[in-house]
């Protein structure tokens with residue numbers, strides 16, 4: 334068998350999006366029930382990673398916040414080469430982040446892409462204070478990062494929610510905003526989703542109990558295509 338044929342055979346063996354979501358859900362269950370198995374993390378897997386192509390193994394591309402309380406592989410009890418992870422404060426999507434996510438879809442060939450927000454997100458909270466109370470950012474660069482969150486906050490402010498409810502809504506709206514921005518910035522990701530090669534989905538990680546809550550799958554598809 335030629336190298337190309339071998340590679341295609343390996344890719345064909347990859348699980349479908351529904352199986353990947355089940356595996357992520359099951360891994361998260363082990364994590365929040367405090368019975369992680371830490372699969373595929375030993376020396377054998379590490380040696381395998383040295384010689385193999387990650388695209389034959391990685392199952393999901395995940396965009397998460399840089400927050401140290403959101404350790405992605407642990408949350409999903411996943412191993413080496415299981416996840417292609419992109420982390421940026423506030424899980425916002427600018428050009429570099431969109432390019433990394435696009436790489437996950439086009440070159441690592443993950444059947445699933447997750448935009449993972451989390452409760453108590455410091456970036457969302459800072460953007461909220463900046464917007465509501467005019468609290469200035471410490472730097473121009475941080476202010477620029479937080480601007481990505483503003484459209485999400487506009488929608489929450491228009492809803493009239495207050496206090497903790499507003500913050501929870503802002504975290505979720507920020508996930509929808511990241512998916513919308515990704516759709517705007519990456520035609521290949523949009524196409525891959527439309528053609529059924531890639532399932533894009535939003536989720537929220539709850540710091541209080543370790544659980545990941547999946548957001549509406551169909552809405553994610555619509556928002557990505559600019560119809561949300």
Ligand SMILES: [Zn+2]
Pocket residue numbers: 398399400422423424451453454455456457
């Ligand atoms: Zn955060």
